[in-house]
Structures are given as structure tokens and as C-alpha cells.
Amino acid sequence: xxxxxxIESSCDDTSAAVIMDGYLLSNVxxxxxxxxxxxxxxxxxxxxxxxxxxxPVVSEAISRAGISASDITAIAFTRGPxxxxxxxxxxxxxxxxxxxxxxxxxxxxxLQGHVLANFIRQYDKDTPVPEFPYLCLLVSGGNSQxxxxxxxxxxxxxxxxxxxxxxxxxxxxxKMMGLGYPGGxxxxxxxxxxxxxxxxxxxxxxxxxxxxxxGVKTSLLYFVRDRLAADPDFMEKNKEDICASxxxxxxxxxxxxxxxxxxQTGIRQITxxxxxxANSGLRTAVTEEGRKRGWTTYLPEFKFTTDNAAMIAIAxxxxxxxxERTGLDVAPVSRIADFRx
Ligand code: KG4
Numbered sequence: 016x017x018x019x020x021x022i023e024s025s026c027d028d029t030s031a032a033v034i035m036d037g038y039l040l041s042n043v044x045x046x047x048x049x050x051x052x053x054x055x056x057x058x059x060x061x062x063x064x065x066x067x068x069x070x071p072v073v074s075e076a077i078s079r080a081g082i083s084a085s086d087i088t089a090i091a092f093t094r095g096p097x098x099x100x101x102x103x104x105x106x107x108x109x110x111x112x113x114x115x116x117x118x119x120x121x122x123x124x125x126l127q128g129h130v131l132a133n134f135i136r137q138y139d140k141d142t143p144v145p146e147f148p149y150l151c152l153l154v155s156g157g158n159s160q161x162x163x164x165x166x167x168x169x170x171x172x173x174x175x176x177x178x179x180x181x182x183x184x185x186x187x188x189x190k191m192m193g194l195g196y197p198g199g200x201x202x203x204x205x206x207x208x209x210x211x212x213x214x215x216x217x218x219x220x221x222x223x224x225x226x227x228x229x230g231v232k233t234s235l236l237y238f239v240r241d242r243l244a245a246d247p248d249f250m251e252k253n254k255e256d257i258c259a260s261x262x263x264x265x266x267x268x269x270x271x272x273x274x275x276x277x278x279q280t281g282i283r284q285i286t287x288x289x290x291x292x293a294n295s296g297l298r299t300a301v302t303e304e305g306r307k308r309g310w311t312t313y314l315p316e317f318k319f320t321t322d323n324a325a326m327i328a329i330a331x332x333x334x335x336x337x338x339e340r341t342g343l344d345v346a347p348v349s350r351i352a353d354f355r356x
Contacts, residue, residue, distance in 0.1 A: 017088045021328025024105030025097025025125045027056045029068035030324035033080035038136045040080035042325040043072050054196045062100030069108050091331020094122035095348035102347030121331040122341040128326035129288035132319040135329050145284045145313050152273050155289030156182035159226045161276045167333035173276050174224025182291050184228040188261050202258045203294050209259030216264045224272050266300050286313040293320040
């Protein structure tokens with residue numbers, strides 16, 4: 016019986032989870048509301064909040080799992096990428112616990128966690144897991160990638176953004192419209208009430224399977240500026256239609272390359288992951304395209320789309336089974352050049 020404690024602190028969520036032989040026993044998350052007033056994550060405040068939250072969050076995860084700390088087999092933690100001050104809190108805590116319990120440490124690449132989130136099994140649900148190889152559309156605040164997953168430890172990046180991530184485009188859209196932070200969920204909610212055909216935004220022309228989102232963001236910026244100059248109430252009167260049209264453009268850009276990747280590789284097992292995979296329009300688009308094209312699609316549960324420790328624990332479990340162990344001299348890294356490491 017392998018019991019993995021996962022610890023995630025890469026950005027503004029402090030999370031701990033316990034997984035036993037691949038099955039989730041607990042997943043506790045403390046979000047940080049302190050950033051809302053600033054319209055974005057303030058790294059200094061994030062690391063302080065992690066420092067406050069880490070002990071109660073880990074204790075709660077252990078207690079909700081119905082185990083005691085001594086039952087833990089290994090401690091998996093997010094080494095990066097992310098905010099360095101935030102990562103330091105989780106990494107240092109994981110090291111301390113490893114020494115105190117005399118249990119091995121396992122470093123996890125946060126992005127691998129998102130890509131493997133569909134493998135989190137739950138006792139009360141019979142959720143199917145993808146077959147290898149599969150494609151994962153990894154979409155978050157920092158990434159937009161198409162990843163070919165050959166095994167739990169073997170990844171190939173087929174395409175990625177050459178500038179902004181799609182989550183940034185959602186967040187900037189919300190900021191430009193004065194709708195608050197994080198932008199994705201607000202834009203998603205308003206988009207449901209609007210007409211996606213009402214407005215049109217620039218589309219990128221990037222070769223291959225790579226993405227670009229900076230042009231569409233700029234296109235929205237000029238659109239908002241020009242329309243507001245003509246009518247100061249334009250935004251208020253049209254916010255649902257702007258959100259629906261902008262979201263639809265982003266989803267079409269994402270789907271275009273995903274469809275191409277599936278066609279080029281012949282792979283029909285398709286998953287999505289990362290914060291933007293919570294988007295209702297994207298989930299519908301993937302499901303509908305999948306139905307048309309004979310894909311088997313796997314959508315992670317909402318609680319496993321944004322940052323969470325359950326995905327770190329499951330990725331750590333795969334590394335643990337592979338015999339990997341991390342030394343106590345490990346240091347967090349804000350950027351990881353190679354997604355696979
Ligand atoms: O994966 P994540 O929690 O953090 C990292 O970037 O690692 O992703 C956060 C991103 C933010 O940009 C947020 O606006 C976006 O995910 N997001 C959404 C939705 N929920 C969160 N974007 C679109 N629609 C949503 N429902």
C-alpha cells in the first residue's frame with residue numbers, strides 16, 4: 016500500500032492531498048483572496064499566505080484522509096514552475112516533513128500534474144482514465160501547449176504558445192473590461208449570456224501546432240478603445256456579447272490546432288488540463304468535436320482543473336513507482352526549461 020502526500024504551492028493556492036494506490040483520500044485547498052484587490056497575484060503576499068496556510072492545510076489533508084502522518088509512504092511536492100517565494104514554502108515544508116517522518120521526497124513538475132490529472136481515481140466514482148498515447152491540451156495562466164503523453168513519465172510537446180498563454184488572454188480581457196480577477200471564470204459566466212457571433216477579433220497565423228494569443232489580445236484592446244470613444248456606455252451595454260465573442264475566438268484558436276494535432280498523430284484519446292480547462296465553452300467544444308471525429312474525450316473534474324495537490328500526488332505516485340527519489344538538497348525553480356524534467 017503506497018500513500019502519497021502531495022503538496023502544491025506554486026502560485027496562489029495552498030493545497031495538500033493524500034492518494035492511496037492512485038485513489039484520492041483527501042484534497043484540501045486554501046485560496047488566497049488577498050490578491051483580488053490588486054487585480055492579479057502579488058508574489059510577496061502569496062508566499063506570506065502560503066506560510067500561514069501550509070501547516071493547517073497539510074494537517075487537514077492528513078486528518079480528512081483518515082490516516083496518521085506515520086502512514087505516509089512518500090511526500091510529493093511541486094518543485095516548479097511557479098513563483099519562487101511560493102514554491103519555497105511548499106518545498107521547505109516538504110523537506111522538513113521528510114526529515115521528521117523519515118520518508119522520501121519526490122519532486123513534481125507542476126505541468127506534469129495538470130497533464131496527469133485525469134488519472135486521479137476516486138472511490139465513489141468510476142471515472143475512466145485515458146489510454147496511452149493521448150493528447151492533452153494544457154491551458155492555464157502560464158501555458159498553452161499540446162502535449163503527447165506516451166506514458167505517465169514520457170511527454171512530447173507538439174505545440175506551444177510563442178507569446179502569451181490563453182489564460183492570460185482571458186485575464187486581460189476581464190481586466191480591460193473592469194470585470195475583476197481572475198478573469199476566466201467571469202468571462203465564462205458572462206459569455207453564456209451573450210452572442211458569440213456579434214463581434215470579430217483578429218486570428219493568429221502561426222505555422223504548425225504552435226499558438227499565439229498576443230494579437231487577439233491587442234485586437235480586443237483596440238476594439239474596446241475605439242468603441243468606448245464613440246459611446247462611453249458601450250462596454251456596459253455589450254459586455255455579455257463581447258465576452259461571448261472573445262471567448263469563442265480563443266476556443267476556435269485552441270481547437271484548430273488540437274484538431275490538427277489529432278489528425279497528424281492519428282491519436283483519438285484527447286484530454287484537457289490546466290485552469291482554462293474549467294471553461295464551459297471549451298469543454299463543450301472538445302466534447303462536440305470529439306463526438307464528430309470519433310475521439311474519446313476526458314474532461315477533468317472542475318476541482319482538478321485549477322491548481323490542486325491531488326494532481327501533484329498522482330504525478331508523484333507515478334514517479335515513486337518508477338523508483339525516483341529527490342535529495343534533501345533540492346531547490347525550487349521558477350522556470351523549468353524542459354517540461355519533461
Ligand atoms: O492552472 P491555473 O490555476 O494556474 C496556472 O496558471 O498554473 O490557471 C489559472 C488560469 C487563469 O488565467 C484563469 O483566468 C483561468 O485559468 N481560468 C479560466 C476559467 N477558470 C480559470 N479561464 C477560462 N474559463 C474558466 N472558467
